[in-house]
Amino acid sequence: MSDAVDDANATQAYFDELQISKVRQAAKRLDAVATGYCLLCDREIEKSGQRWCNAECRDDWEKLKKRGLL
Numbered sequence: 001m002s003d004a005v006d007d008a009n010a011t012q013a014y015f016d017e018l019q020i021s022k023v024r025q026a027a028k029r030l031d032a033v034a035t036g037y038c039l040l041c042d043r044e045i046e047k048s049g050q051r052w053c054n055a056e057c058r059d060d061w062e063k064l065k066k067r068g069l070l
């Protein structure tokens, strides 16, 4: 009987973990939201939905993000 309880707990823990990682991923996406301005250099972007003015800014931004500087 205790095995069934352990299994239930393990399953619950697995789903909790899954939910947490989903929320984390959503949070990551949220802080890289398109604002109409380049997220790195603040230059105005004409194309809507674009987050950086060019690939260079995007790459630099991603580097800074990975180092935790943003």
Ligand SMILES: [Zn+2]
Pocket (backbone or CB within 6 Å): 038, 039, 040, 041, 042, 043, 052, 053, 054, 057
């Ligand atoms: Zn830029």
